[in-house]
Amino acid sequence: MNTIYSIRQPVTTFTSVTEENQINYQRIEQAIRYLEENFQRQPALEEVAEKIHVSPFHFQRMFTEWAGISPKRFLQFLTIDFLKEKLQESKNLVEAAEAAGLSSQSRVYDLFTTLEAVTPQEYKQRGSGIRIEYGFHETPFGKCLIGITERGICWLSFLTGEQDPRVELENMKHHWNNSVFHEDQFLTQAFIEKIFAPTATSQKLHLLVKGTNFQVKVWEALLRIPTGSVTTYQTIANSVNNPKALQAIGSAVGSNHIAYLIPCHRVIRKDGILGEYRWSSVKKKSIIGWEMAKAVGE
Known part of the structure; x- marks a missing residue:
């Protein structure tokens, strides 16, 4: 379903x-x-x-x-040897959490995250009745498009190169195809600041995602990857109890429509190669390196 x-x-x-x-x-x-x-x-x-x-x-x-x-x-x-070390560190973190009875950090994760499923009827309406405020903004990783509903952030994507912003807007409209769209740069700017320049008093962010049950399980697993860490497609597959579903895992990771917040960029190949990214491989390198640098600083 x-x-x-x-x-x-x-x-x-x-x-x-x-x-x-x-x-x-x-x-x-x-x-x-x-x-x-x-x-x-x-x-x-x-x-x-x-x-x-x-x-x-x-x-x-x-x-x-x-x-x-x-x-x-x-x-x-971003070298292969260093990323292999980071993969091993991430694996050890998960194993340590499991040994402590945290079930892949799920209890820690629950302290920060709540999931609320809407009814099947709401899904069948394909976004009907949802109003989405959107805006284009600058971020530390280039220009982005963000979409906001009264229930939370429903879209965040980066523009690549000299891409026409209207193309990315059409991508969002296609995903939420029966919704009502309205540009509101003032509203969305406030969310951009919460995401990329939060203060100590910033409230937690709410995300609204649309996908199959399997996709949502994968995106939920992505949220458990710590900032400054990386993991493999195999580890994600194991965490959702589908160790052989690597192709499906890759497809679900690539279908993520809320960039950065659902950190699909933190998933790399087991050989230490970063691999492709929906919003360009160079941007993936930028985000991973930037997050690692911040983690070292902290």
Whole structure:
């Protein structure tokens, strides 16, 4: 049976978002791509700065302000050997939680998250009667589209490259195809600040997702991956009691329509390769490296 759930998700601390940060992120993404393509010969800071058309001093300062660490250290987080170590750490965390009787951290997770299923009739209406306020905003990872209902955030996606924003808006409308849509930049900006620049008094966020029971179970499992950690498709499959359903797991991860908050970016291949991402592989590297840097800082 297909179901819609409302999910309450904890927030963590992020740096504030400004227009300057957005411009810098575009350059940072270019730098990450260049560093990755030329990692074996370890390009100098001056070379990378020249490629993104800024001075070496400005590039170093810009990157460090964004990530909290140097470009070289950031790239080390994305090497295969380091990611394999992180995978092992994550596995040990899960095993430790199970040994403590927490059932894959489910009890810890329940402290922050509640699930509410709507009736089958509500699902059959395919979004009918739901009003969605939406807006386009800058984030530490480029421009995004966010959709809000009275029951919570129902959409969050990143625009890629020079993508026409109207294309992403149509994607959201297709997913919630019988809903009523209304642009409200003022309302949605408040949610963007709660997500990417929360304060100590910020309230927990509520998410509204639409998917099959299996998809929702996978997305629920994604919420249990700690910030700054990564896991494998196999681990997710084991956590939902479908160890052989790797293809279905991958499909469910890729179908996630609330980026970042439901952290599908934290799922990588067991060989330590990051793999693809619905909103571009470079953005996946940016988010993972950024989160790891913040976790180290904390």
